């Protein structure tokens with residue numbers, strides 16, 4: 001037989017193949033979308049699959065595959081789908097790992113979904129009241145509480161002021177049937193005529209230093225109905241956290257101004273999300289907001305001044321609840337905003353949300369969570385012990401301080417590979433539009449691909465002696481990704497020497513932070529069972545490229561999971577579940593904090609981590625292997 005079958009068991013699909021077809025062809029046939037940035041030329045290394053059974057029916061591992069996959073991976077059955085050709089015979093069982101699934105990547109950008117049992121703080125109940133009669137006059141409030149008691153609600157429920165003002169009219173307008181909105185089963189916050197139980201929404205917000213992301217959720221269904229995001233409007237007042245702190249510290253007026261722009265931005269995002277989902281803003285009854293400690297303080301109108309001064313204490317480390325209307329958020333006037341606790345000066349409610357979403361604190365095995373942003377929070381630990389730190393990694397991974405950097409918008413180069421035979425680049429842009437710039441995931445990919453193909457060396461220096469028209473010096477050495485003739489922006493889009501340095505500084509900050517945490521727990525990289533890579537990148541970051549540049553400890557790739565905006569996921573979980581809020585209080589008390597600047601080995605660790613992937617290659621055995629393979633001769 002020259003025909004055979006490729007079985008994709010997880011999808012319940014089987015494709016028939018004939019000799020010379022690849023696994024990628026098989027996947028296409030049965031409509032399984034595998035990431036294939038280079039279009040099946042064996043160059044991007046993104047189409048990884050695992051052959052579980054029937055490897056003997058495939059042709060042997062090609063040279064291109066052995067350049068993209070480590071020895072351990074090959075031993076485990078990893079192949080590149082585009083290179084693994086069917087030869088003859090029977091049935092081959094293939095698994096598509098999450099990082100190779102296009103759909104999965106898209107979903108992950110918004111953040112992982114961690115299941116929670118739904119028990120939001122706010123819920124609505126339809127209540128039928130018995131009318132008062134002249135013989136037995138009862139107050140409206142009494143009748144309402146009686147009605148609630150009939151619906152199984154405790155009798156100690158109190159009626160809030162807004163609800164009280166709405167109640168008499170709502171009762172008559174609804175002909176003695178009203179919808180009661182309850183908070184924490186304790187307080188009536190709203191009374192509306194008739195049945196509006198279907199309309200109860202909440203807002204989860206992640207205030208990052210560079211980006212604000214808002215998620216509108218249907219609290220009955222527990223589902224996101226719309227999302228909206230925007231750059232943080234505080235950026236003009238100071239790009240990094242410290243300059244924003246110093247701006248806010250100059251006086252009450254400045255603090256109010258920073259608070260005002262953030263609140264206006266959230267109001268706009270809420271409005272946009274409501275419009276997109278056809279929801280009325282007065283049906284939004286609850287909100288959860290997460291952010292680093294400085295964002296947290298400014299949002300609440302608390303001076304962040306002391307957070308930046310040794311010993312960096314936050315004003316509050318437990319959770320807080322404020323009235324939305326007291327701080328100017330335009331939703332239902334009775335709505336509250338819940339803000340989870342902070343760990344320390346620079347590890348805020350966003351990191352707590354990350355920990356909730358990744359469930360590190362519940363796990364027996366050791367995990368590390370790295371939430372990449374202008375400030376990168378790292379949490380290392382398990383159910384026994386968890387410690388955290390914060391590193392000043394700068395905005396490079398979000399496309400900031402990068403010559404042709406941009407946000408992950410249509411036209412942003414998000415994936416890059418380099419053909420090692422002729423040093424020609426290939427890439428994919430967001431929305432498959434003509435290139436306009438490079439976003440965070442694109443720059444990580446680009447630096448990794450340049451390292452792999454020898455365009456840069458371990459010091460990050462571009463080798464201008466290489467024979468390629470793409471490598472040139474214009475002020476500084478650079479590597480051109482897209483000629484101006486190939487794009488609409490009217491200039492060449494390149495990765496410059498300075499861009500590479502920005503990435504080196506950023507990744508060294510992160511890696512040295514991770515190393516110091518590992519030292520504190522006396523653990524080695526190989527003991528880490530799970531690496532969660534988080535961040536509001538806006539696109540999927542390839543974990544393989546991230547380890548290639550040395551951003552996190554070299555562990556087998558299947559232990560690495562890109563979880564997107566995990567802080568946003570944690571905020572959504574806290575919006576949907578009162579238990580999650582309670583456990584966040586407990587969790588935070590168990591998270592230790594390490595001040596990196598105070599660690600005597602920090603400077604040395606940082607300097608060593610500036611090299612690509614690291615000065616000490618024994619810490620990056622997989623990367624070392626791939627680099628050696630690549631440069632060991634010509635390519636077919």
Ligand code: FES
Pocket residue numbers: 035036037038039040041042043044045046047080081082083
């Ligand atoms: S599609 Fe297989 S390596 Fe690019």
